[in-house]
């Protein structure tokens with residue numbers, strides 16, 4: 155992962171629970187030219203089927219972005235940031251573009267998503283629930299117990315989307331063996347069980363979500 159990524163693995167330890175309102179202020183400046191002046195960020199403890207939602211209240215009232223406590227409390231800093239940025243794109247389209255179109259993740263959304271992903275090192279997706287997202291971006295995390303855990307950029311932390319421990323099939327494995335000799339221990343894995351919170355999407359819905367994901371990645 156790039157050195158300047160705002161979701162670098164080492165930040166999970168340095169800053170595990172950032173304040174979403176502070177993040178909003180920073181991201182507004184960095185990625186939206188400070189144009190999101192009328193947005194309120196709230197936590198919701200009752201929202202369990204969607205991880206984030208952005209509601210347009212009107213020209214004067216602006217937008218409210220709600221983030222789900224049940225779905226985000228156990229997730230990584232990276233998940234919080236990517237969820238917030240996703241909702242901020244919706245807010246931008248409402249407020250700045252005056253976009254009332256109901257096609258939520260159309261071409262305008264995708265172009266902002268791809269632009270911010272390129273600049274930030276994020277993996278913002280078109281999903282509003284981890285159920286659909288997790289098979290693509292599930293987070294398994296290992297950390298080395300050798301000397302490299304004290305070195306930047308990643309302090310011995312390895313993230314993978316699949317549950318395959320670091321080993322000879324990783325391109326960096328031999329170099330690490332020569333320079334560090336530490337062993338990797340699993341420090342985190344997805345803890346959220348979708349079955350306990352929402353019913354899985356029907357195959358039809360899933361199919362169409364896949365299709366839009368493919369479209370989305372074709373644009374990057």
Ligand SMILES: [Zn+2]
Pocket residue numbers: 240244258259280281282
């Ligand atoms: Zn969305």
Ligand SMILES: [Zn+2]
Pocket residue numbers: 298299300301302303310330334335336337
């Ligand atoms: Zn090491």
